[in-house]
Amino acid sequence: xxxxxxxxxxxxxxxxxxxxxxxxxxxxxxxxxxxxxxxxxxxxxxxxxxxxxxxxxxxxxxxxxxxxxxxxxxxxxxxxxxxxxxxxxxxxxxxxxxxxxxxxxxxxxxxxxxxxxxxxxxxxxxxxxxx
Ligand code: SF4
Numbered sequence: 001x002x003x004x005x006x007x008x009x010x011x012x013x014x015x016x017x018x019x020x021x022x023x024x025x026x027x028x029x030x031x032x033x034x035x036x037x038x039x040x041x042x043x044x045x046x047x048x049x050x051x052x053x054x055x056x057x058x059x060x061x062x063x064x065x066x067x068x069x070x071x072x073x074x075x076x077x078x079x080x081x082x083x084x085x086x087x088x089x090x091x092x093x094x095x096x097x098x099x100x101x102x103x104x105x106x107x108x109x110x111x112x113x114x115x116x117x118x119x120x121x122x123x124x125x126x127x128x129x130x131x
Pocket of ligand 1: 023
């Protein structure tokens, strides 16, 4: 049961640095794969990445919520999003995302489809999973 990064991910990247088995890779190209992704064959379910994520985007795959209750200011990084996000990652480097959805506090969203997106990332080949 690996962990999964959901579309709440806004590319902070701190998770990648704490993972003891280097299971986490940034999606590339970011325009097509805007999150970080966890290799399900490598993840040992230690949970270190969960505590590191400022966006609370990471879950054990069996606990990815179908009805996540959004907090004020949370966003989804999804293709249908029309809101531009400009922030910084944990190394203070700029992060720019063209397609995010700004959630209202208390709004519920289904994050389960993000499990398949993570799996697809690792099926698409080394061009997308390059570190
Ligand atoms: S749960 Fe542990 S091993 Fe799995 S991706 Fe997170 S930090 Fe890496």
